[in-house]
Amino acid sequence: xxxFYALAIVLIASSVFTVTQKSPVYSVVGLxxxxxxxxxxxxxxxxxxxxVIQVVVYSxxxxxxxxxxxxxxxxxxxxxSEGPNRLPRIAVPxxxxxxxxxxxxxxxxxxxxxxxxxxxxxxxxxxxGAVGTADVFGSVGDFGKALFTAQLLPFxxxxxxxxxxxxxxxxxxxxxxxxRTRGSHARRTKSAEREPIxxxxx
Amino acid sequence: MExxxxxxxxxxxxxxxIGVAGVVLRRNPLIVLMSIELMFNAANLALVAFSRLxxxxxxxxxxxxxITVAAAEAAIGLAIVVAVFxxxxxxxxxxxxxxxx
Numbered sequence: 001x002x003x004f005y006a007l008a009i010v011l012i013a014s015s016v017f018t019v020t021q022k023s024p025v026y027s028v029v030g031l032x033x034x035x036x037x038x039x040x041x042x043x044x045x046x047x048x049x050x051x052v053i054q055v056v057v058y059s060x061x062x063x064x065x066x067x068x069x070x071x072x073x074x075x076x077x078x079x080x081s082e083g084p085n086r087l088p089r090i091a092v093p094x095x096x097x098x099x100x101x102x103x104x105x106x107x108x109x110x111x112x113x114x115x116x117x118x119x120x121x122x123x124x125x126x127x128x129g130a131v132g133t134a135d136v137f138g139s140v141g142d143f144g145k146a147l148f149t150a151q152l153l154p155f156x157x158x159x160x161x162x163x164x165x166x167x168x169x170x171x172x173x174x175x176x177x178x179x180r181t182r183g184s185h186a187r188r189t190k191s192a193e194r195e196p197i198x199x200x201x202x
Numbered sequence: 203m204e205x206x207x208x209x210x211x212x213x214x215x216x217x218x219x220i221g222v223a224g225v226v227l228r229r230n231p232l233i234v235l236m237s238i239e240l241m242f243n244a245a246n247l248a249l250v251a252f253s254r255l256x257x258x259x260x261x262x263x264x265x266x267x268x269i270t271v272a273a274a275e276a277a278i279g280l281a282i283v284v285a286v287f288x289x290x291x292x293x294x295x296x297x298x299x300x301x302x303x
Contacts, residue, residue, distance in 0.1 A: 001205055004205045004209065008209075008213050011213065011217060012213070012216055012217065012220070015216075015217050015220040015221070015240055016220060018224070018233075018236055018237070018240065019220055019221070019223060019224035019227075019228065019233070019237055019240070021233070024230060024232040024233055024236075027232070027233050027236050028236070031236050031239065031240070034240065034243070035243070038243055038246075038247060041210070041247065041250075042247075042250055044205070045210070045250050045251060045253075045254040046254055047250050047253070047254070047262055047265075049262070050246075050250060050262055050265055050266070053266070053269060054269075057269055057273060058239075058243075058269070058272075061273065062239065062272065062273055062276050065276055065277065065280055066232065066235070066236065066276070066280070069232065069280045069283065069284060070232060072284065073232075073283070073284070073287050091227075094226055098219060098222055098223065098226070101219070102215065102216075102219040105215040105219075106212055106215055106216075109208050109211045109212045109215060110208060110212060126257065126258075126259060127257070128257055137254075137257050137259065138254075138259065138262065142259055143259055143262055143263070143266075146259045146260065146262070146263055147263055147266070150260070151260060151263040154263055154264065154266075154267045155263075157267070158266070158267055158270045161270055161271060161274050162270060162273075162274060164274070165273070165274030165275075165277050165278055166277075168278050168281070169277050169278055169281045172278065172281040172282055172284075172285050173281035173284045173285055
């Protein structure tokens with residue numbers, strides 16, 4: 001109980017820190033704290049495989065992508081201009097609607113009884129157990145069995161989504177004019193003519 | 203279970219709306235993308251909590267799918283930011299209005 005509330009406070013504080021920082025590098029640090037805290041929360045919910053995935057994929061891969069893009073772009077980006085943001089006219093209605101939706105969600109969550117489900121609800125056949133033991137709910141074996149038998153279609157869709165993302169990224173951020181690769185001399189002149197990704201100066 | 207699942211879901215709602223505020227209020231596209239990641243993670247937390255309530259690991263598989271979608275979205279979003287920066291030398295979301303119609 002104390003662990004949950006401590007983790008919840010850290011989670012909310014790091015979320016607010018992420019959103020309110022002026023420099024994106026500080027936001028990345030806040031987001032890293034957020035993801036590690038969330039991994040700890042997953043462990044308290046018996047989802048040990050997802051906790052490990054959270055650390056490896058989010059903190060290891062996605063945040064590194066953010067850091068590299070910040071390092072790539074920050075030489076050319078000055079501080080953002082002060083003043084009202086892009087929604088000056090609808091800021092107040094947007095804030096009211098957001099607060100209403102937030103209150104609705106919290107009210108609904110705290111007043112609807114989330115009772116324990118009926119016994120026949122556990123269709124996956126896995127049993128609860130301590131985190132770290134083999135073949136209990138949320139362990140690697142349990143998750144893998146579900147992923148490769150009952151939930152095989154989402155797994156295949158995952159592969160398709162990743163392929164689409166790879167093709168899209170290469171199309172978007174690759175060179176606008178692909179260089180010819182025949183002959184080292186031609187390639188050298190061609191690469192000298194190419195526009196650099198970040199212009200020096202300015 | 204010591205902690206009620208409603209606490210986890212309320213925490214997830216708080217985190218989701220912090221992410222919404224970030225998307226609506228910030229002008230730096232990198233921070234907007236990070237706020238979108240916050241919203242993805244709030245949804246993941248709710249899924250894991252409900253999956254723990256009904257002892258059923260379909261929710262875990264769906265969280266796996268969401269993490270994959272979040273990775274693809276981050277990659278494509280950052281590629282768009284880089285492409286816009288190359289073209290316009292400016293990524294302030296107020297200034298980038300090339301598709302304003």
